[in-house]
Amino acid sequence: MSLIMAPPLPLVFLLMIHGRYSCAVDGHTHISPAVQLNVMYPPRSFSVSISGSGVIVEGDSVTLNCISDSNPPAELHWFKGVKFVGSGRIFSISKISSDDTGEYKCKSINEGKYSNAVTLNVMYSPRNVSVSISPSGVIVEGDSVTLNCISDSNPPAEIIWIKGGTIVGSGRIFSISKISSDDRGEYKCKSINEHGEKYSDNVSLNVMYSPRSISVLISGSGVIVEGDSVTLNCISDSNPPALNITWFKGGMFVGSGRILNISKISSDDSGEYKCKSINEHGEKYSDTVTLNVMYPPKRVSISVSIIQSGQIWAGNSVTLNCLSDSNPPALNFSWFKENEASAVGSGQRFSALQSGRFYCQAHNQHGSQRSDAISVTVLHVAGLNVIVITAASGGLFIIIIIILLLLSFIIQKKRMNRRSAINENDDPSANTYTALELKSRSSGLYDTLTSVHPKPAVHQSGSSEYGNLSLQ
Structure with a gap:
């Protein structure tokens, strides 16, 4: 004889027959003690419910409930992915974090059955915000540079780029083509979503460039x-x-x-x-x-020029010029005669009409300096004024000049007397003038005299005129 197994009864029917039973004989009032009919069945209608609203934000408290219909009640374990995370019908997470994001399911140990998986999607504000630079080495003016904003957030964040305190761009990538020295500076990105915002640390773009x-x-x-x-x-x-x-x-x-x-x-x-x-x-x-270096007058000196060109006549004067090196140029000049306290003239030029030792003083706003003195000697020779100019140390030279001028005058006078005698005798073959010619007697003395006074011009009347004395 074979044993035939009946198919499982429907759960509704099992629930209907589940309960306490007793029996009695028909027509009698006596009832038997009750007995419990306890129908055993494996887990059915296995599911997981999540407490709270659909949006779970980091920091919330979340409860997972494993719904399992079985008799006897199933022993339940909880898994995140394949990792065991807890047991019991209820699994609670207080102050949920982004690390708790993932798929969860419960498992009946009795039968080894899993519920369907549910996903915990934890929303959170941006974190771990940073900037990477490409290329990462030396950046030279003209290079192309890319800044990448790295941000961890849920949902994904909006990115804004800031240089110093100024917004310069948006988007996860910020590119600079042909970078210049004006682009150097401190950059950072700001990551924003509906749950918060966060800045990255500053990164420095150090652009190399020539002077x-x-x-x-x-x-x-x-x-x-x-x-x-x-x-x-x-x-x-x-x-x-x-x-x-x-x-x-x-x-x-x-x-x-x-x-x-x-x-x-x-x-x-x-x-x-x-x-x-x-x-x-x-x-x-x-x-x-x-x-432009300013300085007081220096190298002050006197130059000499004769007012009239040609011959010197009585009453002629000599003009003295005061020269100086200064910055700014000297505009104030004073003229002094030695041994006299007050100035005898002003201006860059000064006309000397009398004998004496003269010097000039040049002035500008930074100081003054005087020149060396020069001697002006006025000689009266044959009714003429002969002016002799010598340097400060030329006292002896003045005496020599005076002697030479007197000799020259005497010689000239003798020449005129000789010529007068020759004209009276009317003897052209006479050799008197030649005998008196100074150059034929002493060329050295003649050269000395002619350097001081030119050879006189002879007129038909026999008189002579002194040439102009011009010492520059």
């Missing part, structure tokens, strides 16, 4: 006076900073380093200066700057 905007700054006031200390500073914009700076005056190298110091500046330091800035990416010159 530019080279200029020279002169320390001190605008007026530079001889004896001042002057500093020239070469200002150079470059990255990396220029390590080689050279200085030029005109085309001549005069120093190196960012600072050029000139202590106790002199007029010789006046001129045009410039600096050259060099780094590994190039070089550039500054514009020139002019050092």
Whole structure:
């Protein structure tokens, strides 16, 4: 005989017959003790419910409920993916975080059955916000550079780019083609979603470039006076900073380093200066700057010119010119006669009408200086004024000149007397004039005399005129 297994009964029918039963004999009032009919069945209608609203935000408390219909009640375990995370009908997560995001399901240990999986999608504000730069090495002006904003958030965040305090772009990628020195600076991105926002740390774009905007700054006031200390500073914009700076005056190298110091500046330091800035990416010159050194008069001297050209007659004067080297040019000149306290004249020119030792003094706003004295000697020779000019140390020379002039006058007088005698005797073959010719007797003495006074011109009447004395 074989045993035939009946198919499982429907759950509804099982539930209907589940309960307590007793029996009695028909027609009798006695009832038997009740017995419990407990129908056993495996888990059915296996599911998971999530408490709360559909949107789960980081920090919320969440409860998962495993719904299982079985008799006896099933022993339940909870899994996140394939990882065991808890047991019991209820699985609670207080202060849920993004790490709790994932698929959850419960499992009946009795029968080894799993419920359907449910997904916990935890929303959270941006975190772990950072910026990466490509290329990551040295960035040179003209390169193309890309900044990438890395942000962890749910839902994905909106990205804004900020340079300093100014918004410069949006989107996860910020690109700069042909980067320039103007693009250097501190960059950061801001990540925003409906649950919050967060900034990345600053990243620095360090753009390398050759020197530019080279200029020279002169320390001190605008007026530079001889004896001042002057500093020239070469200002150079470059990255990396220029390590080689050279200085030029005109085309001549005069120093190196960012600072050029000139202590106790002199007029010789006046001129045009410039600096050259060099780094590994190039070089550039500054514009020139002019050092205009002011100084009081120096090298003051006197030059001499005769007012009238040609012969010197009685009453003629000599004009003295005062020369000086100064910056600004001297505009105030004073003339003095030695041993006299007050000035005898002013202006750059002075007419000397009398004998004496004269000197000039040149002035500008930075000082004054006097010249050496020169001697003006007025001689009266044959009714004429002969003016002799000598330097300060020429006292002996004046005496010699006077003696030579007197000799010249005596010789001239003798010549005229000889010529008069020859004309009276009317003897053209006479050799008297030749015998008296000074040049034939002593060429040295004659040369000396002619350098002081030219040879007189002979007129038909026998008189002579003195040539003009012109000493420059």
